[in-house]
Structures are given as structure tokens and as C-alpha cells.
Amino acid sequence: MSAPSPAASAQPLRSALKNDNDGEGSKTPPLSALAKAVHIAEPEPSSHDEASVKKQFPAGIGRRLSGRPPVSTTPSRSSTLSQTPSVEVTSEQELTASPAPIEEPQNTGVASYHRHRIDRVSEKLVAQVAEWLHREKTKKESRKTRKHLSRRKSPSETPEASRPRADSLESESSEVSLDRLQRIIDDSMSALGLKSVPHLGPRLGKKHRKRSSRSLKGAASSDTEFFDGDVLVPSCDASLDNSKTMSYTGGKAGADDNASISSRREEKEKQAWIVFKNEIIRLAHTLRLKGWRRVPLDSGEQISVERLSGALTNAVYVVSPPPESALLPAEGKKTPGKVLLRIYGPQVEHLIDRENELSVLRRLARKKIGPRLLGTFLNGRFEQYLNxxxxxxxxxxxxxxxxxxxxxxxxxxxxxxxxxxxxxxxxxxxxxxxxxxxxxxxxxxxxxxxxxxxxxxxxxxxxxxxxxxxxxxxxxxxxxxxxxxxxxxxxxxxxxxxxxxxxxxxxxxxxxxxxxxxxxxxxxxxxxxxxxxxxxxxxxxxxxxxxxxxxxxxxxxxxxxxxxxxxxxxxxxxxxxxxxxxxxxxxxxxxxxxxxxxxxxxxxxxxxxxxxxxxxxxxxxxxxxxxxxxxxxxxxxxxxxxxxxxxxxxxxxxxxxxxxxxxxxxxxxxxxxxxxxxxxxxxxxxxxxxxxxxxxxxxxxxxxxxxxxxxxxxxxxxxxxxxxxxxxxxxxxxxxxxxxxxxxxxxxxxxxxxxxxxx
Missing domain, CATH: 3.90.1200.10 (Aminoglycoside phosphotransferase (APH), C-terminal lobe)
Structure with a gap:
């Protein structure tokens, strides 16, 4: 029996397109709706004879070792999905369209295998769409935040300026589409018996991370990043006063906080260190040091700040975060790591051109020489901590x-x-x-x-x-x-x-x-x-x-x-x-x-x-x-x-x-x-x-x-x-x-x- 023609293979898809206006009342399986939303056609069923012919082809090494039947060379849903590089949602109508139902093959062995393959690919599809949907919602929230901040910084708006913009209507329509796609994902997970979104494959995750590191939009992150050949480092107009914390002891985390204070001087030194460490946390929040927003404000007693030796022009400290149990819960957020804090010494404004120094550091960052620059403030900076x-x-x-x-x-x-x-x-x-x-x-x-x-x-x-x-x-x-x-x-x-x-x-x-x-x-x-x-x-x-x-x-x-x-x-x-x-x-x-x-x-x-x-x-x-x-x-x-x-x-x-x-x-x-x-x-x-x-x-x-x-x-x-x-x-x-x-x-x-x- 010869393979079905392309026209015949496309017939179920045409049937689905014909029923675009059926609305949400369609009783087709939710997974089929999801496949329609991402522009993927349903497979054509295979007959018993066709399966027999396929078994005559030699299997690859992987298939021979696993004992599984060879995969069909005819275009199918699984092969189409495996070659689909990304997920694309185009219109609200397509989200609710219902393609034709899948017909079961006559051969039970082959059908069982194909059902297993389809289930696996379906889980991957759900993971991909869910991951894409999460990114879109995150982008939308960040855009809303930036617009809100820009409106707060702008002068009082005139009545004309306060009218709804056209893009607001588009945003509402897009939000409706995202909500419907979320419902389709939930229904598909229910049909597949999934209680949570499947784990995304490493290839897509790696590809996404690489892409996001190149597309630098908005403010710079706390790690040295590059945009059009320039190094972007966050900075703020703040200062740290370390005049009372120049000693090489006293900055440890809560271990010594309960120790007996033998003198008034030791008590003053302890309080000075706590104030200093609280200011470090506030500055780390302001500069958005990766992971450090999980450290609660005014929790200075739980972080460790150890002064290093060797620098005459600067006071250099190693700042260690508190234990995981003391961090604010944040799913998917990076755990804070140690950072190096450098506070410029007195009288250095006559000695060092800080703008020139930062320019030199940017040049070195392009060559990846030395530790990364994480953030700067008026009288110091944060750097990458090296072991x-x-x-x-x-x-x-x-x-x-x-x-x-x-x-x-x-x-x-x-x-x-x-x-x-x-x-x-x-x-x-x-x-x-x-x-x-x-x-x-x-x-x-x-x-x-x-x-x-x-x-x-x-x-x-x-x-x-x-x-x-x-x-x-x-x-x-x-x-x-x-x-x-x-x-x-x-x-x-x-x-x-x-x-x-x-x-x-x-x-x-x-x-x-x-x-x-x-x-x-x-x-x-x-x-x-x-x-x-x-x-x-x-x-x-x-x-x-x-x-x-x-x-x-x-x-x-x-x-x-x-x-x-x-x-x-x-x-x-x-x-x-x-x-x-x-x-x-x-x-x-x-x-x-x-x-x-x-x-x-x-x-x-x-x-x-x-x-x-x-x-x-x-x-x-x-x-x-x-x-x-x-x-x-x-x-x-x-x-x-x-x-x-x-x-x-x-x-x-x-x-x-x-x-x-x-x-x-x-x-x-x-x-x-x-x-x-x-x-x-x-x-x-x-x-x-x-x-x-x-x-x-x-x-x-x-x-x-x-x-x-x-x-x-x-x-x-x-x-x-x-x-x-x-x-x-x-x-x-x-x-x-x-x-x-x-x-x-x-x-x-x-x-x-x-x-x-x-x-």
C-alpha cells in the first residue's frame, strides 16, 4: 500500500480550519486544540500493511539496542514536533479552533508505540508552550512596571495625555489570548494526567539562556554585561561610611552577636558593624546584585563582612550572604553569592581619576582580564569574588x-x-x-x-x-x-x-x-x-x-x-x-x-x-x-x-x-x-x-x-x-x-x- 498523498495528509487539518468558528464549546481533546494553536498538523493513521513494510528497513544502533520498532519515515506528529524549533501563537481564533480527532491504527502494537511517542512529544509540547507563556507574561509584567515608573517620574499629565492609547487595547487583546492559552495548557495537562508542567529539555533551556544574554534591554544586570561593545555596569549615587569598621575583626555573622560585651567600646563597635552591614544590604538591593534581593533588609546581623588586607588606597571586604534558611523565598531566583566590596580611602580624590579607572576596567572586561565589575557607587564598588x-x-x-x-x-x-x-x-x-x-x-x-x-x-x-x-x-x-x-x-x-x-x-x-x-x-x-x-x-x-x-x-x-x-x-x-x-x-x-x-x-x-x-x-x-x-x-x-x-x-x-x-x-x-x-x-x-x-x-x-x-x-x-x-x-x-x-x-x-x- 502506498503512502498517502500530501493532499490526503492535509485533509484533517483542512477540516480543523473549516471549524475555526466552533467556539469554546468544541468537545475535541484539549491537546488537539493546543496543537492547532501552535500550527502543528495531526498525523495520518498508518495501516497494518504499511507498518509491515516499514519493519523491513534496518534500524539504527540505538533502536537495535533498545529493541523498539523503527520510526516511520512518513511525516507524523512526533517527527513534526521534534523538528519544530519554536512555538508561535498567531491569533485568538486559532487558540479555540478544534482540529479533527485522531483515528486509532488497526495494528495494536504499532498503535501502542505511537501513543507512547505522542504522549512523550505532547508533554514536551506542553513544556515548551508553558515556558513560552511564562516568558511572555514576565515580559508583559516588566513592561507594565517600566510604564508605571515612567508615569511616576513624568510631570502631571494633561487630559489628552491621560487618554487610553491604542497599544493599551492591543495589550488587553493579547492578555486575553494568553489567558485562553493558559486554559488550554491546563486542560491538556489534565488530559495527559500531569500534575505539573513537565521539565523542559536542556537544549531549549540553553538556547534561551544564550539568547537572553545577548539581547540586553533595559537596565544592566549586576554582572558585567556588554552592549554594542560597551560594558554596562549598574551604578547609584550613594556612599558607604566605613570609618568605624576599619578593623579586621567584628564583621562576622551572628555567631559572635551573643558573646558577652566586656566594654562599652566593644558594644559601640558591634553596633557600628551592624549598621554598616545593613547599609551594604540596602546598597546591594539598589544595585540589583544577582540574588541579593533575597536577603531581607535590616538583616545585617546574619551576613558576614570580613576585611581583607593588602590594599592601602582602599578598604576591601568580602561580603558573604546569610544561610539559605534566612533568605526570602523566591522560586527560580538565583541564590546570592559572595561579593568583594571595595571602599575608596580618604584623600583619594586627589590621587585617582575614578572615571579613567572605570574606563580601564571596561577595557579589561572586554578582554576578560581580572574580576568582573558588579556595581559602582560614589565611594566604592562591588566586584566578583574569586576563591x-x-x-x-x-x-x-x-x-x-x-x-x-x-x-x-x-x-x-x-x-x-x-x-x-x-x-x-x-x-x-x-x-x-x-x-x-x-x-x-x-x-x-x-x-x-x-x-x-x-x-x-x-x-x-x-x-x-x-x-x-x-x-x-x-x-x-x-x-x-x-x-x-x-x-x-x-x-x-x-x-x-x-x-x-x-x-x-x-x-x-x-x-x-x-x-x-x-x-x-x-x-x-x-x-x-x-x-x-x-x-x-x-x-x-x-x-x-x-x-x-x-x-x-x-x-x-x-x-x-x-x-x-x-x-x-x-x-x-x-x-x-x-x-x-x-x-x-x-x-x-x-x-x-x-x-x-x-x-x-x-x-x-x-x-x-x-x-x-x-x-x-x-x-x-x-x-x-x-x-x-x-x-x-x-x-x-x-x-x-x-x-x-x-x-x-x-x-x-x-x-x-x-x-x-x-x-x-x-x-x-x-x-x-x-x-x-x-x-x-x-x-x-x-x-x-x-x-x-x-x-x-x-x-x-x-x-x-x-x-x-x-x-x-x-x-x-x-x-x-x-x-x-x-x-x-x-x-x-x-x-x-x-x-x-x-x-x-x-x-x-x-x-x-x-x-x-x-x-
Whole structure:
């Protein structure tokens, strides 16, 4: 018996179309109405003979293993449904149309099988339509919310403006259609014996998630998202006051809340932490951090806020949500995760251009470098939390770790391309100096007068300890400022042409101290980060506040200078210990690892090389290809042997590498003085000076310190003036070695404190 013709197969569908106006009183099965609503024809019954013919065809491997009869090659409802990519509802009439009933085949075995297949496909159809209906209702609700908010924000409406719009009528009609479709789904579930909507297959779910992540409409979510190449991050005009929560203890969740309070000070500290944590929750709600709206407001006692160490310009906290039992119920809503909270330190408005910093973070987000930015507010931001720990002053010196830092530094320098305007502005170390100079000059002149006049011979607070060692910059301000000018001229003379400096500029981090380098701990033991070739990718650099164009040698000088500091030293966290500066061999090991590492980036964006970045275990970074050779000839077995043989070629390469290493080491020593000058200025701007007020006209106003300022002494506060003085001695030592000033020309109290590093 031959297969029915297409005309015959379409007959039931024509019959259904003919009965479009039968209304809701039709007694056809509700599943048939659902199939009609989504434009799917009912199958034509198969005869016993046709089924016999089909059994002669060989089954696939899956069918042979399962023992099931082969599937019909004739178009059927199941095959049509399996090929239907989406669900589409077109009109209200079609929702209530009733197609012709299904006729049962004569052969009971085949009929049973087909009924089983139809039931399975019907369940999938119900799931798909229900999922589509849920999305449509969600969209409609969100549109209503946005319209309601826009009407609240708009001025009072005129009588004309308050009239119903045409789209309101369409919306009501659409809502009726959705309600009828919902009734059809309910009836179909009842007919199939289903108590709940079947689980949707993973393919459609994945496809939907991928589509929704690309179509970014409305406000940005709390994760870094992209729209037309730009990164969208939510922000709000709010501030967090952490002045009373700077300690490294006290922010734990309710475990310590019932502990006995031994003093009034502890009680005040506890209350300050609770207020601080409640404000964090409110801010997380405002910025719509994913999942955090499930955390009840004013439940600060149940969240944990732990301050991390390592950052001087910022206070950094890890914010952990309460347990699941304390969250608000929300079906389908994401469970909140840990986030990193960064609150900018005092005086930083003179130091850091936050708009430029956020612009840099957006560029890094495009390359997927560093943690994601989740939201910003006036004096801080939320970032992605990484399961990582900062390096220590000791671990940074380990040979293997040092090589890994060098590799990551090379990937950053090569992976992020500088803009032409950034190159035109020159090294950012001098841009920072010029930007901070006015504030630094006013402050240092004020401090020089205090020291020179001997108004405070005995240090009343720890912030006055610098006076025991002489001028805060080691010399009077006019002398220090003139030394910086002479040094800059010396640098220009070394290069001869400013264009040569411009050509050497790279995108540099400029603050690679150990607290800004994290080592990620992969949760998955099979993570690619655990492979030897990718081990250096466990290191993630954070805090790009001072990132910008710089010479590679200055980046190295900054990193090597950070070897001389231990910001967690119990007595002298501000002191520079030049005996810890890396030796020649240690410098060579670092720079050699930098030169030997050749990250390979796929070519995107007009032939420019950018890092290939993929998230792995919470970390993202560029992935170089295997091998370090730069020519395809090296992989060709029949390539012509170079003159002198391969050994001669290897010798030339080694000589070229050694030459490059030597150049970078000399460049590092040359720019080390510039690095010290920048951080001297940084320490001055960061310091809180009692009695110094800046008048509205920009001049310093020398006023008598208040009694509160004189007695205020925080033993845990970082000694910025002590840091400045220690850095200044490093700067002066390099100036002496460069011949810019003689040792005997320095003040007597300074000569014995100058830090001379011969290498």
C-alpha cells in the first residue's frame, strides 16, 4: 500500500480550519486544540500493511539496542514536533479552533508505540508552550512596571495625555489570548494526567539562556554585561561610611552577636558593624546584585563582612550572604553569592581619576582580564569574588612565583593595546606627578615650616614621628622639586627624542605589590589551571587604579621596589628595607622569564592581537599556544638549514635574548628614580595632616590644630608620612648615584639615612 498523498495528509487539518468558528464549546481533546494553536498538523493513521513494510528497513544502533520498532519515515506528529524549533501563537481564533480527532491504527502494537511517542512529544509540547507563556507574561509584567515608573517620574499629565492609547487595547487583546492559552495548557495537562508542567529539555533551556544574554534591554544586570561593545555596569549615587569598621575583626555573622560585651567600646563597635552591614544590604538591593534581593533588609546581623588586607588606597571586604534558611523565598531566583566590596580611602580624590579607572576596567572586561565589575557607587564598588588569596612579601620572592608574575606581566603588556591619545600623553608616572604636584607642594611646604620652626620638638602622636628624622622629603621642598626636574631632563637626554619613549610605552599595571596579586585556588581538581603550562594563570592581578602607559622598565622597577616592603610588619609596615631589593641574579631571572614568554593571542579586531580569554574555575586570562618559536619554519622538517647549522641559529637567538634582558635591566635602573618620586608624592597626598586646611582659593590655610586632632592617635593607622620619608631616602640615593646631587650637599641628618642600591 502506498503512502498517502500530501493532499490526503492535509485533509484533517483542512477540516480543523473549516471549524475555526466552533467556539469554546468544541468537545475535541484539549491537546488537539493546543496543537492547532501552535500550527502543528495531526498525523495520518498508518495501516497494518504499511507498518509491515516499514519493519523491513534496518534500524539504527540505538533502536537495535533498545529493541523498539523503527520510526516511520512518513511525516507524523512526533517527527513534526521534534523538528519544530519554536512555538508561535498567531491569533485568538486559532487558540479555540478544534482540529479533527485522531483515528486509532488497526495494528495494536504499532498503535501502542505511537501513543507512547505522542504522549512523550505532547508533554514536551506542553513544556515548551508553558515556558513560552511564562516568558511572555514576565515580559508583559516588566513592561507594565517600566510604564508605571515612567508615569511616576513624568510631570502631571494633561487630559489628552491621560487618554487610553491604542497599544493599551492591543495589550488587553493579547492578555486575553494568553489567558485562553493558559486554559488550554491546563486542560491538556489534565488530559495527559500531569500534575505539573513537565521539565523542559536542556537544549531549549540553553538556547534561551544564550539568547537572553545577548539581547540586553533595559537596565544592566549586576554582572558585567556588554552592549554594542560597551560594558554596562549598574551604578547609584550613594556612599558607604566605613570609618568605624576599619578593623579586621567584628564583621562576622551572628555567631559572635551573643558573646558577652566586656566594654562599652566593644558594644559601640558591634553596633557600628551592624549598621554598616545593613547599609551594604540596602546598597546591594539598589544595585540589583544577582540574588541579593533575597536577603531581607535590616538583616545585617546574619551576613558576614570580613576585611581583607593588602590594599592601602582602599578598604576591601568580602561580603558573604546569610544561610539559605534566612533568605526570602523566591522560586527560580538565583541564590546570592559572595561579593568583594571595595571602599575608596580618604584623600583619594586627589590621587585617582575614578572615571579613567572605570574606563580601564571596561577595557579589561572586554578582554576578560581580572574580576568582573558588579556595581559602582560614589565611594566604592562591588566586584566578583574569586576563591583566591593574596601573595605575601615572602611568597612573592619565591623563584617559581617570580617567574609566574613575569609571565602574567608580559601577557598584560602585550594583550591590552594602548590608545593613541594615551601614547601621546607620555608615561603615566609623570602625568601622576604633574597632577598631584600642586597639592603636594602645599602640604610639604606646610610640613617644612613645622619642622624648621621646631614647633613640635617632641612628637605628640605617631604621625609626628617623621620629625625626629628630618625633613619629610629628606631635603627642603625646593631642593627636592629641583632634583625631580633635573632627573626628568636627564631621562630626556638619554633617549634624545621623545618619540623613542612613545614607541616603548606599554599598558602597565604600575602597582604590582604583593597585595594586588592573587593566587586562585581552583575548586575543580581537573581545572586547566593546574596544568604546568597554565600554572602562571592562577595569578590574577587586581586594583588597576594606577594602570596606564609606562615603560616596561618602570613596571619592573615598581615591582622590584615592592620587594623592600612588608605592609604587615608589626612595627614598621611603612619602612623601605633596601637590603631586600632583588639581587642581579633575581632581577635577571624575572626579566628572562618575561622575555622568554611569548603569549599567542588569536587575531581579532582588524588584525590587532588581543588575548584569547576564557573563564576557567572563576578565573579568566589569555591562553598562549604551545611552543615559544615565532616562525613556522621552525616546525618544518624539510626547511632549509640556516648557514652555520642549527647550533649557530640557537646561539644567535640566545645572544639576542641576553641582549634584550640586559637592555631591560638597564632600563629598570634608569626609571627606578621616577617610580620613587611618584610614590613620594602619593604618600604626601594620602597623609592626614592635623592643622592643615585648604582654603577655597586653593592656598593652604595654616590653622592651629584642634584638641581632638592633637590627641587623635590611631595605632593601627598606616604612617603615610613615614612611608614618604622612607621613599624619599630611596629617591635621593638614586640621585646621588646618577650624579644629580652630591652626598655632602644633603642635610646632615639625611646623609646617614640615604638608601643606596648598587644594582
Amino acid at each position: 583566591a588569596a593574596a601573595l605575601t612579601s615572602q611568597s612573592m620572592r619565591e623563584p617559581d612565583t617570580s617567574r609566574q608574575i613575569a609571565k602574567r606581566m608580559r601577557e598584560l603588556h602585550d594583550g591590552v593595546e594602548l590608545l593613541d591619545e594615551e601614547k601621546d600623553l607620555g608615561p603615566s608616572v609623570w602625568r601622576n606627578w604633574d597632577k598631584w604636584l600642586a597639592q603636594v607642594e602645599k602640604t610639604v611646604l606646610f610640613l617644612d615650616r613645622q619642622y624648621h620652626d621646631r614647633l613640635n620638638d617632641l612628637a605628640r602622636t605617631s604621625s609626628d614621628n617623621w620629625k625626629k628624622r628630618g625633613y619629610v622629603c629628606g631635603v627642603q621642598w625646593p631642593v627636592f622639586k629641583e632634583l625631580v626636574r633635573k632627573y626628568r631632563k636627564f631621562l630626556d637626554d638619554q633617549y634624545g627624542d621623545p618619540k623613542k619613549i612613545r614607541e616603548k610605552l606599554v599598558f602597565a599595571h604600575n602597582d604590582t605589590q604583593y597585595g594586588n596579586i592573587l593566587r586562585v585556588r581552583p575548586d575543580d581538581q581537573k581545572s586547566p589551571l593546574l596544568q604546568p603550562a597554565n600554572e602562571h594563570k592562577q595569578l590574577v592581578v587586581i586594583d588597576f587604579e594606577y594602570a596606564g602607559a609606562n615603560i616596561p622598565g618602570l613596571e619592573f622597577a615598581n615591582h622590584f621596589s615592592e620587594w623592600t616592603y612588608d605592609y604587615h610588619d608589626a612595627r614598621y609596615p611603612h619602612a623601605c628595607d633596601t637590603s631586600k631589593y632583588p639581587t642581579i641574579d633575581q632581577q635577571r631571572r624575572f626579566i628572562r622569564a618575561y622575555v622568554d614568554h611569548r603569549p599567542r593571542f588569536p587575531y581579532i579586531d582588524s588584525g590587532k592581537s588581543t588575548p584569547a580569554t576564557t573563564p576557567t574555575g572563576g578565573v579568566v586570562g589569555s591562553i598562549p599556544t604551545a611552543g615559544s618559536t615565532s616562525s613556522i619554519v621552525d616546525f618544518m622538517l624539510d626547511a632549509r638549514v640556516p648557514a652555520g647549522g642549527w647550533k649557530e641559529e640557537e646561539r644567535k637567538r640566545e645572544e639576542a635574548t641576553e641582549k634584550r634582558v640586559k637592555e631591560l635591566m638597564e632600563e629598570t635602573k634608569l626609571w627606578r628614580t621616577a617610580n620613587s618620586a611618584q610614590w613620594v608624592a602619593w604618600g604626601i597626598v594620602q597623609a592626614k595632616i592635623p592643622g592643615l586646611k585648604i582654603a577655597p582659593n586653593g592656598e593652604e590655610d595654616d590653622v592651629t590644630p584642634t584638641e581632638e586632632e592633637e590627641t587623635e592617635d590611631d595605632a593601627d593607622a598606616f604612617d603615610y608620612l613615614g612611608y614618604t620619608q622612607s621613599r624619599a631616602y630611596f629617591f635621593l640615593g638614586d640621585c646621588v648615584q646618577l650624579g644629580l646631587i652630591k652626598l655632602e650637599e644633603l642635610p646632615e641628618e639625611t646623609r646617614g639615612r640615604v638608601k643606596l642600591v648598587e644594582f
